[in-house]
Amino acid sequence: MPELPEVEVTRRRIAPLLVGRRIGSVHTTKPSYLFITPPAQLRRSLVGRTVDALDRRGKYLIAQLDDGSRFVVHLGMTGQLFSGSATSPRLMSRTANSALSPEAQRHFRPDVHTHLRICFEDAGPDVLLRDVRKFGKLMWLRSGEEHPRLDRLGIDALEITGQHLFAAGRKRKVAIKNLLLDQSVLAGIGNIYADEALFLAGIRPRRAAGRVNRRECERLAEMIRQVLGRSIETGGASIRDYVTPDGSDGGYQFERWVYARKGEPCGRCGEAIRRIVLGQRSTHYCSSCQK
Numbered sequence: 605m606p607e608l609p610e611v612e613v614t615r616r617r618i619a620p621l622l623v624g625r626r627i628g629s630v631h632t633t634k635p636s637y638l639f640i641t642p643p644a645q646l647r648r649s650l651v652g653r654t655v656d657a658l659d660r661r662g663k664y665l666i667a668q669l670d671d672g673s674r675f676v677v678h679l680g681m682t683g684q685l686f687s688g689s690a691t692s693p694r695l696m697s698r699t700a701n702s703a704l705s706p707e708a709q710r711h712f713r714p715d716v717h718t719h720l721r722i723c724f725e726d727a728g729p730d731v732l733l734r735d736v737r738k739f740g741k742l743m744w745l746r747s748g749e750e751h752p753r754l755d756r757l758g759i760d761a762l763e764i765t766g767q768h769l770f771a772a773g774r775k776r777k778v779a780i781k782n783l784l785l786d787q788s789v790l791a792g793i794g795n796i797y798a799d800e801a802l803f804l805a806g807i808r809p810r811r812a813a814g815r816v817n818r819r820e821c822e823r824l825a826e827m828i829r830q831v832l833g834r835s836i837e838t839g840g841a842s843i844r845d846y847v848t849p850d851g852s853d854g855g856y857q858f859e860r861w862v863y864a865r866k867g868e869p870c871g872r873c874g875e876a877i878r879r880i881v882l883g884q885r886s887t888h889y890c891s892s893c894q895k
Contacts, residue, residue: 606679608663608761608792609835610846610854614685615660618849621687621731622655622667628725638719638735640743640753649744650675650722662757662791672747676754677733680740682845688712688721688730690851694842695734712851736845761792762832766822773813773821780816781809782883784828793828796841799863799888801827808894809887810880834859862888 606614630650632643639646654670665685667675679685684695695712714721720733720742733740745751759768772789773780784790784798793801802809804827807820816824840846840854843864847853861871865888866879875892 605681605794605796605844606663606683606840606846607794607797608660609797609832609856610840611663611665611679611792612660612836613840613848613854614679615658615665618665618685618687618731619658621729621849622658624654624656625724625726625728626654627651627722629723631721631723633716633719636719636738638738638740638742640741646742646744649673661754662760662787663794664754664757666754673749674745676741676743676745676751678741678753680735680737682737683733683735683740684845684847685731685733686847686849686851688732690847690849692847692851692853694845694847694853695851756788757791758787758789759791761790761797761828764790764825764828766818766825769816769825770818770821773816776813778813779810779882780807780813780824781885781887783813785883785885790828792832795885795887796843796860796863797828797831797835800831800861803862803889803894804831806894808891809889810882862890864888 627650630647632647635643655667656670657668659666659668663678665677669675677685686695690712714732717736718732718734719738722731743751773783776783781798781802784793799809801824805820805824807816807824835841835856838855838859839848839852841856842853843857862877865877868877869875870877870890870893873890873892875890877888878891880887
């Protein structure tokens with residue numbers, strides 16, 4: 605978390621707070637592995653710049669700046685990008701939440717986990733990034749500069765085709781679930797939507813990718829696009845930390861078929877959902893509906 609749907613929802617909803625605005629000041633925490641570009645350099649590079657556009661590649665957000673440079677954000681596992689006026693208990697630590705009244709919990713104040721705060725010359729809402737585990741990434745790229753993190757990304761998951769999946773899996777013994785998580789093959793899919801798409805396609809997650817035939821790949825590609833599209837429509841999945849930029853929860857968590865539903869009855873056949881570990885990832889499936 606967040607995966608492609610959450611990042612795309614964030615892009616759509618945070619763009620009005622970024623595009624066309626001139627950055628007046630930038631505040632960061634001290635250097636850490638969150639910052640690919642050192643904080644001091646990041647602050648110097650962003651101040652005075654205007655955001656021309658906000659794009660997405662896989663799980664990366666890319667702000668195009670008026671001097672041709674780019675500001676790249678990856679939200680990692682617990683990253684939250686939101687407006688300074690957002691209100692949500694998810695924007696606070698559990699400890700802080702438990703110590704405050706329900707009303708006070710809703711008003712966010714920057715804490716030690718708020719690693720970036722962008723203020724604008726127009727005095728409108730700030731944009732903040734909070735990341736408790738600091739597995740996200742922040743970097744600034746000069747005009748024309750490339751970076752391996754972006755260069756190695758595969759086709760965007762919203763554009764996946766059966767032919768692409770079939771070709772990527774040929775003669776490979778890797779589990780089909782792990783193939784879907786390979787960002788050099790398919791950019792944007794993570795644990796939640798790999799499990800969901802495989803369920804809807806009727807394919808067991810540990811089946812070797814090379815044993816998924818062409819027809820099944822067509823079905824799987826269709827289900828990937830469908831489940832991602834539906835999650836975007838519902839605002840993403842707020843299972844743990846994710847909130848939209850205005851602080852509201854997504855709604856896809858209420859439509860999950862298998863992810864994080866171990867022991868619960870399958871919505872199609874009633875069989876108990878199973879959990880296994882694949883590539884150190886929790887994986888959920890129905891042994892009756894998926895072959």
